[in-house]
Amino acid sequence: MAKRTPLYDEHVAMNAKMVDFAGWDMPIHYGSQIEEHHQVRNDAGMFDVSHMTVVDLEGARVTDFLRTLLANDVARLKDEGKALYSCMLNPEGGVIDDLIVYYMRPGWYRMVVNSSTREKDIAWIMQQSSGFDVQVLERPELAMIAVQGPKAVEKVKAVLPEATDALDQLGVFFATEYEDYFIGRTGYTGEDGFEIVLPEAKAASFWRSLSDAGVAPIGLGARDTLRLEAGMNLYGNDMDEDTSPLEAGLSWTVALEPADRHFIGREPLEALKADKPANKLVGLVLQGKGVLRDHQKIIVPGVGEGEITSGSFSPTLAKAIAFARVPVGTETSCQVEMRGKQVPAYVVRAPFVRNGKSCLPESIQ
Amino acid sequence: MSEIPVELKYTKSHEWVRHEDDGSVVVGITAHAQDLLGDMVYVEVPEPETKASAEEAVAVVESVKAASDVYCPVNGEITEGNEALADAPELVNNDPFGEGWIMRIKPDDVSELEQLMDADSYAAMIAEEAH
Numbered sequence: 001m002a003k004r005t006p007l008y009d010e011h012v013a014m015n016a017k018m019v020d021f022a023g024w025d026m027p028i029h030y031g032s033q034i035e036e037h038h039q040v041r042n043d044a045g046m047f048d049v050s051h052m053t054v055v056d057l058e059g060a061r062v063t064d065f066l067r068t069l070l071a072n073d074v075a076r077l078k079d080e081g082k083a084l085y086s087c088m089l090n091p092e093g094g095v096i097d098d099l100i101v102y103y104m105r106p107g108w109y110r111m112v113v114n115s116s117t118r119e120k121d122i123a124w125i126m127q128q129s130s131g132f133d134v135q136v137l138e139r140p141e142l143a144m145i146a147v148q149g150p151k152a153v154e155k156v157k158a159v160l161p162e163a164t165d166a167l168d169q170l171g172v173f174f175a176t177e178y179e180d181y182f183i184g185r186t187g188y189t190g191e192d193g194f195e196i197v198l199p200e201a202k203a204a205s206f207w208r209s210l211s212d213a214g215v216a217p218i219g220l221g222a223r224d225t226l227r228l229e230a231g232m233n234l235y236g237n238d239m240d241e242d243t244s245p246l247e248a249g250l251s252w253t254v255a256l257e258p259a260d261r262h263f264i265g266r267e268p269l270e271a272l273k274a275d276k277p278a279n280k281l282v283g284l285v286l287q288g289k290g291v292l293r294d295h296q297k298i299i300v301p302g303v304g305e306g307e308i309t310s311g312s313f314s315p316t317l318a319k320a321i322a323f324a325r326v327p328v329g330t331e332t333s334c335q336v337e338m339r340g341k342q343v344p345a346y347v348v349r350a351p352f353v354r355n356g357k358s359c360l361p362e363s364i365q
Numbered sequence: 366m367s368e369i370p371v372e373l374k375y376t377k378s379h380e381w382v383r384h385e386d387d388g389s390v391v392v393g394i395t396a397h398a399q400d401l402l403g404d405m406v407y408v409e410v411p412e413p414e415t416k417a418s419a420e421e422a423v424a425v426v427e428s429v430k431a432a433s434d435v436y437c438p439v440n441g442e443i444t445e446g447n448e449a450l451a452d453a454p455e456l457v458n459n460d461p462f463g464e465g466w467i468m469r470i471k472p473d474d475v476s477e478l479e480q481l482m483d484a485d486s487y488a489a490m491i492a493e494e495a496h
Contacts, residue, residue, distance in 0.1 A: 028403075029403065032404055032458075033403055033429055033430075034406075034429065034455075221429060221430070289407050289409075289451075290407055290409075290427065291406055291407055291427045291429070291432065293432070312429060313406040313407075313427075313429050339425070339432070
């Protein structure tokens with residue numbers, strides 16, 4: 001039987017349509033995926049992300065360990081509470097998972113990794129940690145709720161009034177602890193807001209308080225279109241163990257400086273960089289009507305072929321958008337093979353939408 | 366359970382068919398079908414004066430989640446596509462048996478409608494599919 005989060009009964013009570021997601025029974029929508037999308041862009045929405053995996057890493061040498069384990073460099077985290085997005089690579093330079101790591105205080109980092117990769121992630125982290133004397137502690141007893149949107153901060157403060165000062169001081173991409181809540185100013189939507197980790201026993205009452213404060217529940221369907229508009233990769237779609245971050249639009253997350261930091265996957269990345277990667281990840285905007293879909297073939301006349309890694313419809317732009325892996329020589333347009341026809345698309349730089357506003361060049365608005 | 370109007374006929378591929386007084390038939394997708402697909406974002410309706418045979422794919426409904434063909438329920442000529450869906454594909458979600466109709470067909474032989482399912486048979490089919 002599929003696993004249930006502590007909010008399962010809340011979803012059912014809110015008329016969610018439940019689907020299997022990586023072995024979890026999760027809400028895909030609560031009526032209309034598109035209305036939920038707009039709710040997050042215009043107001044505030046909440047997501048049950050309790051299926052995601054929280055891992056605490058503790059020990060005197062935990063910084064050294066994470067500087068080996070991760071492609072991004074946790075030594076960049078000078079301030080307590082600061083978060084970093086990183087890939088965890090295999091020795092071949094492919095992506096085992098992408099994650100967020102929070103530096104909480106000397107000797108303690110908290111990581112949030114994907115649920116679909118939980119088992120292999122934990123096994124890999126445990127295996128690599130031997131020799132660093134690091135405690136790897138999974139925290140399945142914690143729930144996680146993301147509250148996102150232009151009114152998210154105001155509405156969370158209404159629910160946790162005593163935390164107002166702490167939340168006001170919380171910078172973007174920082175986390176803080178308030179009683180037994182762990183509150184990060186992070187998210188997966190391109191909007192302001194929080195990701196809140198809390199004891200599972202408190203999850204349902206917190207969820208209901210947010211609902212009473214006017215925060216609407218948002219399903220996984222809208223979560224996907226929101227992250228796509230925001231230009232954020234999805235593990236398993238846009239990168240995987242056979243994909244280099246350099247060919248997945250994630251070069252910015254790979255810290256090759258300082259040159260003497262050895263991290264897992266470094267050598268193949270350096271070699272690929274020296275040889276120049278063959279492919280790159282770009283954004284696409286379909287010209288005309290239709291919807292871009294995962295795995296549609298891309299044709300770049302005179303250059304080569306590629307494939308859509310994440311395709312959908314952007315409710316904010318009212319156009320079909322996608323990420324596609326294409327030859328590096330691809331410039332401003334391409335053809336997409338859709339249902340037996342070739343349809344032109346613009347090649348753009350992600351994100352498509354940030355803080356509720358279109359990022360597209362004026363010529364293709 | 367989604368609404369299944371008793372006066373309509375149904376296909377295995379989840380179209381509904383309404384026989385009009387003028388002899389034409391109007392076709393759409395059922396409430397159950399739109400519920401499975403989710404929010405519609407694009408509907409491609411057929412051009413008028415298109416000859417089509419039964420079970421031929423003649424229209425496409427695309428939701429955020431998936432694209433799905435719409436099949437012609439009988440042999441005949443498509444006389445009209447619902448142009449309103451170009452700007453308002455959500456009509457298929459909000460009013461699948463009314464404003465969300467997809468096309469009008471002049472059947473070659475009205476008696477072909479008798480081979481389609483009635484509401485009870487369609488209800489039994491979707492109950493079966495749920496298992």
